[in-house]
Amino acid sequence: MKKTGKRLGLTVGVRNFKEAEYFLTRGADEVYCGIPAVPNHGVKAENFGSLEDIHRTIDIAHSLGKKAFLVANDIFPHKDFPKAAKAAAVLVERGIDGVIIRDLAILDYFRKKGLKTHFTLSTLALCFNSGALGFFRDRGISRVVLPQQITPEEAAPLFRNRKGVEIEIFCLPLFYETNLNPLCSMWCPCGQEIVPGKAPRPFTCQSDLLRPDGEKFRMPMPDTRWLLSTLYDIYHLGADMMKVARGPNIEEVIQVFNTTVYITKLLEKGISKELFLYEGARAAVKAQNYGKNYTFSTL
Secondary structure, eight states, X not given: OOOOOOOOEEEEEOSSHHHHHHHHTTTXXXXXXXXXXXXXXXXGGGBOSOHHHHHHHHHHHHHTTOEEEEEEOSOOOGGGHHHHHHHHHHHHHHTOOEEEEOOHHXXXXXXXTTOOSEEEEOGGGOOOSHHHHHHHHTTXXXXXXXXXXXXXXXXXXXXXXXXXXXXXXXXXXXXXOSSOGGGOOSOOGGGSOOBTTBXXXXXXXXXXXXXXXXXXXXXXXXXXXXHHHHHHHHHHHXXXXXXXXXXXXXXXXXXXXXXXXXXXXXXXXXXXXXXXXXXXXXXXXXXTOTTOOOOOBOO
């Protein structure tokens, strides 16, 4: 594949102003955040505690020439739409740069209520092909976050037919889920409230499962080399943004952010795939620990 050397923007999930300030002054181009009034995919502890914090986050982002986004990336009852639309409209008026959504029903409702802003399609919407991308684009989506499980071969038609839609990706060797998250019914810590200092019950998919023959089965995980190779190829297709997800453990998020910055710089240098796999593997020695530590901590 042709080496583009294209700059890859970085977007990071944050839970308060201090985290937003930390990442925006250390290389992040964007931050995204949630509020209780707008249901979103994550535990309550990952939401901002006050609107003042959101306002300060918007202000510092804009003062640095950067952006802040609101997450509404969950499926929730229609009765909650008016409250969510009102809260989103207030933040758009205040200067939030866009809204990240998953459900077309809430997107249609926001637009019917006159909410004019940049809409990003969450990875949870599972946009796996160019037909789906065109469908979402026609309904007002300006950016699509690709599913982590998509291969370069599957992603190529999306890039060829995106027609102005931005494409965002995860740093796969550091964050990769074995299951299609929105379709998975296995136990996940996201389904419970986080208690500071106390670790919750672990992911079912990270535990031993009994097969019908009595043997143990664990969810398969691609190795680091495959994940790096996939990331390299998708970047060279023309990805625009790299995402670092929210998490309740800030030390873990900072570690992943710093490693993501390094891996991004490797990609932007236009080095060979072989060299990228070598250097990337050295950087990702703790790959796949991210998101497994749900012991709450903050700045």
